[in-house]
Amino acid sequence: MHHSVSAGLLFLLLAGGGPALAQSPSSSSVGLSVRRIELVSDDAQPSAEVAVSPGLSTVFIFDSEVSREGVALEGRERFAVVDAGLTTLRLVPSEKISAGERLKLTMRFLDGAAPASATFVLVAHPARSEALVEVYRRRRGVETYQEEVRQARIEAEQCREENERLRAERSAPDGLTGLISTAVLSGRGVEYRDVTEGVSQAPGGAAGKIFVYAYRTARRVAVEVALKYGGDAQPWTAVGASLRGKANEELKVLRVWQSGPLAPGADAQRVVVEAEASSESPQGSFTLKLWDADMRRTITLGNVTFP
Structure with a gap:
């Protein structure tokens, strides 16, 4: 009623x-956000942080083949799905993961080129996750930069609209x-x-x-x-x-x-x-x-x- x-x-x-x-x-709430991470051969490269959340998928896509047996995931028992392919990894945390928890993920590549592995820090959030993460070892193609610029323009336009809305509400x-x-x-x-x-x-x-x-x-x-x-x-x-x-x-x-x-x-x-x-x-x-x-x-x- x-x-x-x-x-x-x-x-x-x-x-x-x-x-x-x-x-x-x-x-x-509309569209799919894509995170792009470029690896370098320098061992001092800091580990990228990636947000994950219970019940939500986070998919890594690599431009080189990875070892499915070489997935080193800290706290693996806190994940409902760990599905590794030749160039992909899908993770779905379970409710066992605690918000704010930080878990290390290491992927090893098969071709022996540098860098031989990639390490990420998965940061648990109560409700937000990064749905798609593209990981590059080689030089990226121009089309990926063009797509990144396009997404940046969309985000800038969304920020502009949000600022206009906030200004309108403050002036009301x-x-x-x-x-x-x-x-x-x-x-x-x-x-x-x-x-x-x-x-x-x-x-x-x-x-x-x-x-x-x-x-x-x-x-x-x-x-x-x-x-x-x-x-x-x-x-x-x-x-x-x-x-x-x-x-x-x-x-x-x-x-x-x-x-x-x-x-x-x-x-x-x-x-x-x-x-x-x-x-x-x-x-x-x-x-x-x-x-x-x-x-x-x-x-x-x-x-x-x-x-």
Whole structure:
């Protein structure tokens, strides 16, 4: 059943902010980002860091044949998939991997040329991974540089659009007037749904949920979560979030707001995650992940649906 916007979120919309406000790093939910790494024969070359995340694939593509038996992966038991081919390696971390964990990966080449191996540092993130990593030992062709320039132009244009959006929001008035002036409502108001009963929580989270509300406007969606202290000695504040659908589509998170840190003796706190949405309502259920500054203490909520 749909309801009008709750007093809690309406207060946030009208107030235009509050304590513990964090801007989640922008991430594009469209397209495939390609990381390119060039190796040199110098043994002093530092190991490149590559982001990995539980349940998400990271694929390495090499321009030389590699030894499938020569894959040296630290913490191999933390990976659900380790699939090595002649020129590829696909990794899928399992839930056993801890956010912030750093694991060494070494690949050995078959042709005996220098460098004879390549070493990477896999850095575990709660929700972000590098999907495709191209590794070059030989001189790259001009077409790869052209593609890199094309991607850089796309990223620059996305940054320009993001800056324009931020400037427009900063110049807009606060409160309900701001929502109207930025066309967030577009004449349809805010739709609301209590999804508490249907939302599941992964075990071992940094805090427990009390209620979960979902909201949608013409251009935005939001999730409001009330959290209770989970027994951790250290205070906990969400600084980042992701909203990922069953088909691995990811909504672009715009901001994460928390009413105050969760700490021993403190009251329950609310977290609001706001994300961009297309003109049509996001379909199906989403998984919401929240993490703190060190990314080790996370909260995962499944089956979040929007009105």
